[in-house]
Amino acid sequence: MRAHEAGAMHGDFGGHGPNWLRMPVDINDLLPHLWAKTVNRAPSGALSVGGVEAGDLAAEFGTPAYVVDEADFRFRLRAFADGFGSAFPGGKVYYAGKSFLCKAVVRWVAEEGLNLDVCTGGELATALAADFPADRLAFHGNNKSVAELTAALDAGVGTVVLDSFTEIDRLTTLARERGVRPRVMIRTKVGVEAHTHEYIATAHEDQKFGLSLPASARAVRKVLSEDALELRGLHSHIGSQIFETTAFEVAARRVLELHNAIRVELGVELPELDLGGGFGMAYTTQDDPETPARLADELRKIVDHECAALGIEPPAITVEPGRAISGPSTFTLYEVGTVKSVDLGAGQVRSYVSVDGGMSDNVRTALYDASYSATLASRLSQAPPILARIAGKHCEAGDIVVKDEFLPGDIAAGDLVAVPGTGAYCRSMASNYNHVPRPPVIAVADGAARVIVRRETVDDLLNLDVG
Known part of the structure; x- marks a missing residue:
């Protein structure tokens, strides 16, 4: 990757992402080797793990959340x-x-x-x-x-x-x-x-x-x-x-x-x-x-x-x-907050999909230039795919979760996005950057979900601050 004055993730865009990233035949497909074994699409079209749909997990436990199969x-x-x-x-x-x-x-x-x-x-x-x-x-x-x-x-x-x-x-x-x-x-x-x-x-x-x-x-x-x-x-x-x-x-x-x-x-x-x-x-x-x-x-x-x-x-x-x-057994569930299209000139557009987490729950992209995948988790879509970058909510230009991924062109605020392969060195290396509480870890099995590490709260952060 050629160097760029604004950072490595700004170089070699080329309008199509990295050479290994292929345009999906069906934007709703899940590639089995990227996901835990019980993850699939429910009849509703939502992502499901252990028999529990992503929307139900978000409603009960909030987002972002690490979800373990x-x-x-x-x-x-x-x-x-x-x-x-x-x-x-x-x-x-x-x-x-x-x-x-x-x-x-x-x-x-x-x-x-x-x-x-x-x-x-x-x-x-x-x-x-x-x-x-x-x-x-x-x-x-x-x-x-x-x-x-x-x-x-x-x-x-x-x-x-x-x-x-x-x-x-x-x-x-x-x-x-x-x-x-x-x-x-x-x-x-x-x-x-x-x-x-x-x-x-x-x-x-x-x-x-x-x-x-x-x-x-x-x-x-x-x-x-x-x-x-x-x-x-x-x-x-x-x-x-x-x-x-x-x-x-x-x-x-x-x-x-x-x-x-x-x-x-x-x-x-x-x-x-x-x-x-x-x-x-x-x-x-x-x-x-x-x-x-x-x-x-x-x-x-x-x-x-x-x-x-x-x-x-x-x-x-x-x-x-x-x-x-641990890595393949977990995905991180986020809610989309904003979608922004950036005109790069020469007919090139990059779509920034900002979610409610970021480098505080997954620093590997910023630290190691790591690559991740993602999918729309709350529904099916018939919209054509767009090349998107999933960004976090932190006050940092390098706050990127997924550098390049094809997502549905109609992705919008309120949608859920799931990033697989986040079980290793994500919660372990999580921080409170920008005073953001760390997400919970939710274990799912046989149609039931339970908290195994609870979500941090602002009160947790303030209790450590003795003034």
Whole structure:
């Protein structure tokens, strides 16, 4: 995309949107791979999820609102548990709570048999408040405080992923004070440039997470020599929204070489290896993610090949899917406030459809230049499609929810619009920019809808302001 003085989203309009965006044959069609499994068009023409129509959700819970298809969320949890459980017997699947976490989701994860990955004291507290078994928790983070590590030890967290020598010292001191020996892994950055946005590529050298391969080797020696922590293995996470396994192949090779060097040089057989997560999901028609079973099979081949080349038995493999589970299971429901046609000259017109949310409930478009899809959710339309941009209500030129999408030409104030694929890193990264309260999270299943995270109110905001 060529640069533009008013920002990246103003460049290369061309009158037809990005090259991958196609004019729909029927503006009312839903592309199944972009939506949760129970989402369809009701006989009325309105969008329906779990047997409940969008208009009814808006009337009962208001807009904007995150709407979770509980059956879809649980299906994706099971798909990863089954796919990786079959490919890697003895391994573990952790749901990456940072993508979206609340007490209801914690219970779904527990009931579907997965483990849970948390990376702050707040996420840990949420898991414990929902009675998640502490020994099935892993605690991540590049700067875990003494208070957070103390809480993890006191709760009996199953694994702490160590990110620095400072954390090794902190946890060693705390463990000795308490007379416990927590299980730990060393987060290792393997120098892989994952094909994703630079902000979510996490295994190259010049970023904050983990230790380089040589530093990881030193960290292993330190942990083993002090003998206060139980070292379970190495941890590698290369990034997020990744669709191909080439980067995992390189990462697995490098981390397994270190795994083998530890075995040969130190005589220690580390029982586990965590290859992280970052598996991609479909936000638009340009995205084509693999199924969990296919991902598991491909990673199995990679691990077996690399271990055979080294002449070693494969360790137990752990993975941490988050976005691929929570993301597709949710859409955000908005109400249209205004529609504005902007004459760009040379016969080009852009239609701005402004909704009652924006970058406070979905910052990914502004932060990552992310692409999303959308549909008219409250009715059918026979109007010809127009190329539209869905904008938010915030006082910010970059407040865009969907950069380019075909919507019906008769879209108007009062219509409902749904944006799929908003379950990951939308509510989790939501803010109160412009003092806008954050939306609720509504779970729908079997014809019933319920609030699992309530809507914030202006009173909530004012109660934090002590004057």
